Amino acid sequence: MGAVSLSGCAGLTRRVSSTSSGSTDRVTMQVYGTDVETKVYARLAEQFSSERGVTVDLTVVPFADFATGVDAGLLSGTAPDVFRVDYPTMGLYASTDQLLDVTDPLEELAGDVRPSLLRAVTYGKRLYGVPQHVDTSALVYRPDVLRDAGVGAVPDRPEDAWSWEEFGDVASKVRDASPEDGSAFAVNWQAAGAFRWLTWLFMAGGHLYDEKLEKAVLDDDAGVRALEFTRSFFDNEWVPRSTSTKSPTYPDAQFTAGRLGMLFAGNFLVPAFADTIGDRFEYAVTYQPRDERRASELGGNAIVATRDSGNPELAAELLVYLGSSDAMKQFCEASVLLPTRESLAAQDLDFAVGGDLMGVYADQVSTIEDRDVADVTTPTFAEVNVDLANELESCFLGDSSPQDTLGAIADKVDAAALLNDGAAP
């Protein structure tokens, strides 16, 4: 009989792996996530344990600490057999040969996942993980606030998404109608979310890297336009100044507290909104604005196995199980996340809450193009993400001009790009 053990938030002091060489009936797994997500992981681990007659040691750690713990584990040979990782960080592990090549075991999955999403877990044409889900942002808004501000119709079809100019007009109206401690909207680019600024770059028709991923190209007209527009969020006082890219807090608390009319928010927040907003006020979701094109960011997480796992066969089996249609469906429905399997994306999933909002998010995901994914999954993107946060804030809140800011980002991207050998398709 299989068993699953769960250690909550073990942090960095606990050895997260109990992998022992030659053990064929035990696999260790480390995840992070919301309460709902970790409960589903525990359930899936239990199901796998029961079906296979093995033990899954499940450890839950905070997202902020997962990479430090995994790094230490990989260097000391105590890493978990299987762990959850975000797409921007995964490139580092794949490029440094830390992950188990699961191209063959995941052949069936690979045939059912959109190529652009499959690219997020591919390095040098080999597959290194299960793209378990994808999430992205859309514009959550309060119909009552927009109505009171005199905003007429809100786009309910992708083709009607507001242009940047139209969105600016809406933001000005909402700002003018807001109470003194309120703002028109906020963008979710704090903490490790600075890469969400790239959505505006993509909308303007720009990109971070050239097609070979060797050189930064964001300091072109599209980059300047994107940065000038996003900087105007602060200059026009559409957003609170405390919601810049290095803010230590997320803006969703301000939305749930009723201080914002609109919020660019990920679909993973839908359960939290249902809990914290309840019936206090009405909220809905619409498409992100558009410029030269529509765009959205690639969020989400993969499940990977370590190359030096003490039990690679069982680790690979667990990955196959978690990537199966049934497991992915359970995970996404309960956690309100979007599946990467095309066969599931085509179905009407029974999301635990906020199912009526998910259509917009699913549509936003469809705007993600191959080159957008390539930009945010290079081996060095995680450090580029930090540079983005630092430099963008200097422009949003400081004196740095858009041209100087883009130049500084480009210099850092170019320096880091030297380490991206092998990332190009």
Next chain:
Amino acid sequence: MTAPTVAPAEVSPQGAAMTGSPGQARAAWGMLAPNLLLIGVFLAGPLAWAFAMAFQDKRSFGKGTWSGLDNLSRLFGDDVFWRALLNTAIFTAATVPVGVLLGLGLALLMNKALPGRGVFRTIVYLPIVVSSLVTSLVGLLLFDESVGIINGILRDLGLADVSWQSDGALAMTSVVVMTLWSRIGFSMVIYIAALQDVDPQVIEAAEVDGARAWQVTRRVVVPLLRPTTFFLVLVNLIWSFQVFDVVYVMTNGGPGYSTTMLVTYAYDEGFGPARNFGYGATVGVVLFVIIGALTLLQLRRNARAEA
């Protein structure tokens, strides 16, 4: 008035006071060994390793390669490093003197027979007992620009919000305030202990000579506390140069680089997404050299003052 002096220990011509039997030496080494082992494994070893990494191009995975002075060269041309150094110096200049002086003032106050003295001492000392992470989170709760308690009170009073997080100077102020809050209790307790050792006869003599309360404090008590002040300045100096958690939690180094400190920068470079161990170690080594130099400077100043 001169500081009390201690007569040197008498040493026999053969230096017998400095040596013992082989058995005593073995016992001494036996008792020292656990500490020496811990110091070697957790302090000297990592320190030597950090020095070695500072001269390598070393990322988290894969072997490092010797890169000579490349990291140092990059450091000297790195605007963020100089900004972090300046911020750390400003932070140190703001926290050390104020923290020590406030601690002295509170100690002088609490040293008197005030009603509820024990309760006040406990309240002031409490932040030291609590984890610094917790005090930092309290700081975030207080100074959050949008939903923080301080701006909430200001709004209730009909005043404008203060940009605690989006204005560089104010962000630094908030970090300094929380640091002082968590530190003055320590200075106070050490000063109170030192005040217990001040000879009442000396104070009485000064009073008999006509000195007023302020003059007694300024001319007699404070000079007698010089060794304690030296200790507190040194410890606070080192703590200020090592500041990390309060910045990490409250401002994340921002806005921009306004509150980025040397340690947060070293952490970001070494353990952040860049995982650039070599460069992170270089920042750490430079910090070590700066703290070492300042400590030596203080030791020499103190030795001159004592002489």
